[in-house]
Amino acid sequence: MAGEPDDDPRRRIPRTDAVLAHPRLAEAERVLGRAVVKSVVVTAQQRARAGEIAPDEVPGAALAALPTLASSSCAVLNATGVLVHTNLGRAPLSRAALDAVMTSGGNTDVEFDLTTGTRARRGRGALAALADAVPSAGDVHVVNNNAAALLLCALALAGDGGEIVVSRGELVEIGDGFRIPDLLASTGARLREVGTTNRTHLADYAEAIGPATAFVLKVHPSNFLVTGFTSEVAVPELAGLGVPIVADIGSGLLAPHPALPDEPDADTALREGARLVTASGDKLLGGPQAGLLLGDADLVQRLRRHPAARALRVDKLTLAALEATLRGPAPPVRAALDADLPPLLDRAARLADRLAAEGVDAVPVESAAAVGGGGAPGVRLPSAAVSLPEDYAAALRAGDPAVVGRIERGRCLLDLRTVAEDSDEQLLEAVRRCTS
Structure with missing residues (x-):
């Protein structure tokens, strides 16, 4: 350029394509994508033009500025x-679940029968594994988290203005400002609150049940304790009221565990008379984020066929991780x-x-x-x-x-x-x- 001395160091700044050809940058492009790698190269060239680094330091500066992964998540x-x-992502997946996720990241038989060459039930392996883990369940279904499972119950069973009877002491906040009553009311269902914050009796439920009652909701207040002058009604007593009982056990414990004698589990709740149980997959089960629905076959089928079920379904990665969690070795949480x-x-x-x-x-x-x-x-x-x-x-x-x-x-x-x-x-x- 006119007015620039021939020995201007900026003339020695390597071209973008030459820097991108560096073996380590080429490998980074394979992992991170061309746009990410090119942006750090251009930034390094701009630093050289500004005199912050020498021209021959451009490749090294670009390498130093590369993110280590395509995701911003940190191990x-x-x-x-x-x-x-x-805050650390709840349950860490087992090695078997991680391997299953890697395999299912490509094309997989998630909805395909390799024997017949025809379409098959989506996620049949994961659903079979969940059914085997809770023998008292007539059928099972999986959605994307426990809140979605509860939402689907309300939509399918009470979304036309039906009443959901629930204790005032169980109208909990489930995190990040979301509250059970708001979640249920958003479906068009009506909440019939019974009892008080600290004490609810069987008679309170019985008096509230009427022709409009869709189900009684029993919520395990899994993230706090109320002690002292308290009482609540257990599932076996509620089951005698003559209406479906939906038990939200929350933590994802599928069977009793000796270290957690007071924690409700899915198998026991169903044996005691709950018609449906909802739970999380990424808590005590130790699997991926998922909402587990277990219970009477006819009710689970109603949930599965509701239009909202399509919007709440899980992807192939979740199904693969869930099946491996249920079938494989004990996950880290367990x-x-x-x-x-x-x-x-x-x-x-x-x-x-x-x-x-x-x-x-x-x-x-x-x-x-x-x-x-x-x-x-x-x-x-x-x-x-x-x-x-x-x-x-x-x-x-x-x-x-x-x-x-x-x-x-x-x-x-x-x-x-x-x-x-x-x-x-x-x-x-x-x-x-x-x-x-």
Whole structure:
């Protein structure tokens, strides 16, 4: 250009196509897409034109600016001691479920019979696995979350102005400001509230039931406890009222678990007389986000054939992950729930000793874990943790992978009930990075 000296360093800035041909950038383009990679190259070229970096530093600057993944999500080691941590994505999937998701990411037989070459029932494998897991269910259906399951019940059974009878003490908020009464009222159903906040009796339900009653809704208040002068009516008593009982158990426990004696489960609720049960797939079941519907075959069929069911259906990835969760080895949430205390204490002692030998202020301590995710409120699971100085918490969260612990009494606790044993070395390395 006129007026520019021939030795202007900007003339040495490599062309975009030349930088994109760099082997590592070409590989990044395969993972992240051309637009993302090209944008960081152009930014690096602009920095060179502004004199911030030398022309030959453009490829390196572009590589340094690349995001590591196409998604903005960051891998996290959950060391909080909360088994189902809503803010960390609730249940982590099992290896079997992750493999199933990878397989189903391509073309799959989700609605195709490979034997006959004809169309088949969508998600039949996942539905069969769910039915096998809850033998007392006449039929099952899956939608995209538990709120959707409850919404579909209201639409299909009471959406024409029918009444839903529910205790005032069970009109809960389910998270992010969404409330059960608002959800149900949005379907066109009418709510008939009975009892009081702390006490509801069988007579309250009986007096409210009439010709317009579509069903009685029993909601498990799974994320809080009301203690003291309280009473509620259990499913077996409600079943004698002569109208369908829909039990929203919430947490996704399909069968009783000895560590959670007060947590309702789907199989027991159906055996006690509930006509329909709704539950979450990504809580105590340990699977993907899904709403599980189990119960009488005729009612489940009504739900399945309702027009809204099409809008609430799950995709092939969810179906694959759900089936693998039900058929495969115990998912991480179940493994954490079943973990025995002595091995946890031994792990905490070994990890703390190794860190202490390297000069880290680390000590093993006993701790208490929780179920979380709106399940088993008040239940404390005995656990063990590695205790570190409080300032480690922020540094650990900034790592890759990020490690999230909890702060108690001015110390950062890394609770091992929610950290798989095969992640211990990863946990150690994360602490070492903070120390260095």
